[in-house]
Amino acid sequence: MNPPMGKGSSMEAPFDVTVKLGAQRRCKIWAIGGGKGGVGKSLVTANLSICLALMGHKVVAIDLDLGGANLHTCLGVSIPDKTLSDFLNKKVSNPCDLMTRTAIQNLTLISGAQDDMGIANLKQMHKAKILSHLDDLGADFVLFDLGAGTTFNTLDFFIVADQGILITLPEPTSIENTYRFIKSVFHRKLKLAEELLEIGPLIDKAMNARISDNSTPADLVHRVIEINPQIGQKLQYEINKLTPKLILNQVRTQADVDIGHSMRIICRKYFGIELEYTGHLDYDATVWQSVKKRRPLLLEFPNSGLVHNFDRIVHKLLGAR
Numbered sequence: 001m002n003p004p005m006g007k008g009s010s011m012e013a014p015f016d017v018t019v020k021l022g023a024q025r026r027c028k029i030w031a032i033g034g035g036k037g038g039v040g041k042s043l044v045t046a047n048l049s050i051c052l053a054l055m056g057h058k059v060v061a062i063d064l065d066l067g068g069a070n071l072h073t074c075l076g077v078s079i080p081d082k083t084l085s086d087f088l089n090k091k092v093s094n095p096c097d098l099m100t101r102t103a104i105q106n107l108t109l110i111s112g113a114q115d116d117m118g119i120a121n122l123k124q125m126h127k128a129k130i131l132s133h134l135d136d137l138g139a140d141f142v143l144f145d146l147g148a149g150t151t152f153n154t155l156d157f158f159i160v161a162d163q164g165i166l167i168t169l170p171e172p173t174s175i176e177n178t179y180r181f182i183k184s185v186f187h188r189k190l191k192l193a194e195e196l197l198e199i200g201p202l203i204d205k206a207m208n209a210r211i212s213d214n215s216t217p218a219d220l221v222h223r224v225i226e227i228n229p230q231i232g233q234k235l236q237y238e239i240n241k242l243t244p245k246l247i248l249n250q251v252r253t254q255a256d257v258d259i260g261h262s263m264r265i266i267c268r269k270y271f272g273i274e275l276e277y278t279g280h281l282d283y284d285a286t287v288w289q290s291v292k293k294r295r296p297l298l299l300e301f302p303n304s305g306l307v308h309n310f311d312r313i314v315h316k317l318l319g320a321r
């Protein structure tokens, strides 16, 4: 389980206003991401949404895996008539008209695009439109199912969230992808901070350094503090705000469970950030059985061990900063 190797993705985008929209929202946003496809993001989004709704919160789950949307299946509803595309293309003006009821009281779904619109193609104004209308939905919690990849759009939806939740499998490819995702989030977040514009080139250099250069993103802060203590403090402030949560999925052994702790330690050492290990989900055959039946896991198998896993995780997330 090595820290991320090689060069980071190139990040030359200018300051992005959408990220600023994060501050004044009434609803809480939880974004579920993590770089790789097939690791359980939709399963987690669906079942965390159900947990919150069963606790009495009003929840809207939004499928932002544009181009590969299937959150509806995990929630046991057929493909909704109206999708985000209709809102972005102005066929639907009120975002509440996109909300599809589910079998769970308090939980509705907004489906992702069913056309060819990929998340990479989402325009800045579309992203801003989605974010600026979230409070119109009247929800206590809005959950984003982010889909795979590290495009700016995916990173930005992760960054604006109150809780950014990463799903990883206990296998090298998935772990590597998770580090890559964290690195991209870290880079993007620092590049979006207006106060840090003047050290942009230094940030790029630190993020693109190879392990063999003996330079890590965590070293960046020390270097900036030496050169310019005031900017160093701002940098440290931005980094302190970055506290992604980690869920290890499809766990089979204690050694699998322990991977989460190792990843936390590596993130602190390499990035200087606190990755919070929120918990693990056991590998459980009830998952594919419920997917096959197109029924939400928590409703179909209420006594499955996974229900306890989810319960613990949701309580931890509710108490997290």
Ligand SMILES: Nc1ncnc2c1ncn2[C@@H]1O[C@H](COP(=O)(O)OP(=O)(O)O)[C@@H](O)[C@H]1O
Pocket: 036, 037, 038, 039, 040, 041, 042, 043, 044, 249, 250, 251, 281, 282, 283, 284, 285, 287, 288, 291
């Ligand atoms: N805890 C688990 N136990 C067993 N199978 C799982 C588990 N989590 C996910 N899966 C399997 O992985 C598949 C992919 O999950 P999904 O949520 O669609 O991933 P993603 O949204 O990340 O692409 C599921 O259909 C299911 O078969």
Ligand SMILES: [Mg+2]
Pocket: 041, 042, 043, 065, 070, 071, 145, 147
């Ligand atoms: Mg998915």
